Amino acid sequence: MDDKIYFMANSQRLAAIQLICLVAALIAHRRFRIRNRLCGPDEMLHRQQVRDELLHDLSLSGKCRKLIRMSENAFMVLCEKLERGGGLRPTQRMSVEEQVARFLFMIGNDLKTGLIAWFFRRSESCTNRHFHKVLNALLSIEDQYIRQPTGDIVPTEIEQKKRFYPFFKNCIGAIDGTHVRVRVPNKDAPRYRGRKGYPTINALVACTFDLKFTYVLSGWEGTASDSRIIKDALSRDDKLIIPDGRFYLVDGGLPLKSSLIAPYRGVRYHLKEYSSHSPENPKELFNLRHASLRNAIERAFGVLKKRFPIIRSTTEPFYSCETQSDVFLACCILHNFLLEVDRVKAIEDKVVRKVLNARPDGHLCSQSDIDDRGEQIRNTIATEMWNQYLLDPDNEIDYAELIMGKSVNEGGSTKRERPDGTFTTQAYTNILNTLNTEFPDKGLKKDHLKNRLKTLKDNFSQCYDIFRGVKLSGFGWNSESTLIEAEDEVWDTLIQEKPEAAKWRKKVIHHYEDLLLLFSKDRATGAAAATAKERTHQQNKEPITETIDEIDQFVETNDIGLENFVTLDEENSPLTTPPSNGNLPTKSKSKKRKQKKLEEEEEFASKLLGTMNNVADAIDRSTKVMESSRPHVYSEGEIYRELELMGLEDDDTENAYLFLVDRPDKVRALFGCPIHKRISMLAKMMRA
Incomplete structure (x- = not known):
């Protein structure tokens, strides 16, 4: 038994030492990789070229206002203001323009620090530090705006x-x-x-x-x-x-x-x-x-x-309450700055309708x-x-x-009275006034009108959904007969595919063109619906996003993801222009380096897996030894059952139970001897 316990303790010590060595080796390996990746001159040149390309494309692509919420000229004026009046300074490896662009990118698209850090090939700590520098610089010029x-x-x-x-x-x-x-x-x-x-x-x-x-x-x-x-x-x-x-x-x-x-x-x-x-x-x-x-x-x-x-x-x-409060102040300063330098009337016009239709949300003050x-x-x-x-x-x-007329797009009456796909209150009023003038005895109200519009929309949708997406040609709307017409063979083929289409073969549809104008754009199409398998198949057929133009498109929709890009540890960064420096790694060298890294990682992973298996085996062996060497502890129920098997009288059983239940050493000694000697052994224990 002593040998087993010694073996168990020794196995546990060896497993712990091996696990500590494994963790230390893993940390050292990761640090070595990071140091090589950060300090490599080729990699540093490569990252700088990516940043230069991004800033160059930002100024010349015409998307500056979409990405950082201001024009190219306003951006340059802001950088100059922050450098002169806000105390913002360039660093050895980062210009003022890059610092400001990253800040505007984050507040103008509500993006995380980690995503911006990856996008500009910077560390998260660096990105966060310079975010606060620009934020503080903006707050320092508050009195100017x-x-x-x-x-x-x-x-x-x-x-x-x-x-x-x-x-x-x-x-x-x-x-x-x-x-x-x-x-x-x-x-x-x-x-x-x-x-x-x-x-x-x-x-x-x-x-x-x-x-x-x-x-x-x-x-x-x-x-x-x-x-x-x-x-x-x-x-x-x-x-x-x-x-x-x-x-x-x-x-x-x-x-x-x-x-x-x-x-x-x-x-x-x-x-x-x-x-x-x-x-x-x-x-x-x-x-x-x-x-x-x-x-x-x-x-x-x-x-x-x-x-x-x-x-x-x-x-x-993503930020603390204090930072978010400062961001609001900075946005107000930028708002005033842009009203002076880069005022966009289109944004103001889009806001008017929402403001006019909003309901009051304030609470009435007391009479005092x-x-x-x-x-x-x-x-x-x-x-x-x-x-x-x-x-x-x-x-x-x-x-x-x-005022409300100015808040919607110029165009026909449908756009003016249904700016968001629903009728405005004024539109309902105009319709009711016309109907009640024509039919004064009906007493039509808004609810009557809404119910009738819903019925028209439901009936139109049934017809519209049947013929939308049909792969057959030959169908056409006849405004004179107010029927959807086609050759008999075409109708028979459609009815065989969609039996519900039969009722529309001879059914007159009044005002179809008006209904099409009113309701066709409101119908769900399911164009973006897909299962996981369909989406995977679709992605496999599409080329990988590798150009800055495509990156811009992702950023505009705030839908950028790492799976759409080639990382720095893999191939060359996707640039729209070829590298001008001859010392930068070529594509063939990058592939070889990638293959070598994959082999090293596979070897390291196999060693890691083997070591973990050894640790698991050692722990399993020690557990079995501990289970075999640990003495059995009898519960109260087991003690009483064992006493009943000895054939004692009820009173003797109860006395023996009370004697043994608080003496686990006596219990092990009693039940460790042969069954035929337990009664005499119990008597000796209780007399002692």
Whole structure:
């Protein structure tokens, strides 16, 4: 027994030593490979050429605005600003342009640090370090682009419109809050998890009517209300400044003060609510014009988040809460910079429709948050506007509709009334007005119209799905007979393939062309559907993505993946131009080096597998030895059963059980002797 125990202990020691040596060898091998890969002059030249190619292609491909959210000229101006005013400096191996491009790439596409590091052939630590350098440089030039208004001049957007001037001549902008998702520890999550359902920070922002931000306070927890944050903003060291006699427009979630003018509560407010019904009293007129001006802050938020998805995403961000708050501030600075250097009206136009259709999400303030001076200013403006409006009421009608008309694409009535594939409220109103004029006794309502449209769409879809994708030719729509016509042989072939098509052979379809225009684009096609086997077969037939143009296409859709690229450890990096340096590795040399590395890795893997098998065998042997050498421990139930087998009386069995249950050494001694001697042995034990 002692030999077995010694052998077991010795095997365990040898296994532990062997495992430690194996781990040490693995670490040394990995470090050797990494050092060779990083320090190789050919590899370093190769990586630098990839980076130069990327930056060169970025400036000349015409995709600069899609990838980094600004034009080539704006990018160069920004780099110069950050270098001169932000203290950003080039390093021995990295230019300012590369640092800024990587930063813009990340915030403009919401990409991880690891992906950007691989894309630019840099380490993750290097990428993360320079990301924060650019971030800090942007924050340092904040005073150049975010300036609070002095109130000396009347905003052009007010002065040039009779609807707003002179009533809002003392207004200097609009204020609102917006939520940005953040990542926080679980213990802090309740403070950040507000009405959004996930952790956010609530950023308070003021802007002018040309969409420029003038004050940004970021970092408050998502559970904090806008009214609480603005009270803090008015009392901070770097506080929100509102000049005497001037005011900001705010929504119902903020208090009504002489410097913060909110709309009337319990009165129509949003522009969409006035699209078919003009204001009927001074309060409604005030709310309409208030909303027309205050939506500047909503449009500014829309442009900001459309340009920088990193603050728009509802998925958990990659950075800490503090970093995400700083990123929001940096995005606001870049927003103002681009409005001056590279303003894109197309982005602003796309945001308008979403803003106009949005529903209010603020909470009404309590009566205690309304002061008399603010109420007096609001009532005076409303009265003066109403008196002027009564002299020329047509000046206000259709204003909301005019704005909504600008927010959709120019074209036919279908595009105008179904901008997102669904009818707008105004479209339903127009249709109902026409129908009720033609059929005044029907009393048609919106629900009736929706049900009829659904029936038409369902019937059209049945017909459309049958003939879409049919591989037979010869079918055609006859507008005179209102039938889908074809030769008898063609119909017979289709009906044999799709029996449900038989009912459409002689069925009259009224307004087929109109239905096709309305509903055909809404039908799902399944063009992208595929099983795993189909997708694998499809990928095997497609060429591997190896050009920078294709990489750009992946990045634009934020769908870039390592499986689509050839890594540095394999073949040459995919360049659109051949290497100009003769010392760079050729394709044949790369293949030989790749083959050699594969052989080395296979050999190392086989040795690793053999060593692990030896360790497993040693552990298995030691386990068996331990099991065979370990004495058996009798349970209470086993003790009682063994005593019953000895044939004792009930009282004697119970006494013996109580004696043995607390004496495991006596138990092993008793049950270790022959059965016919156990009774006498038990008696001696109990007498001793």
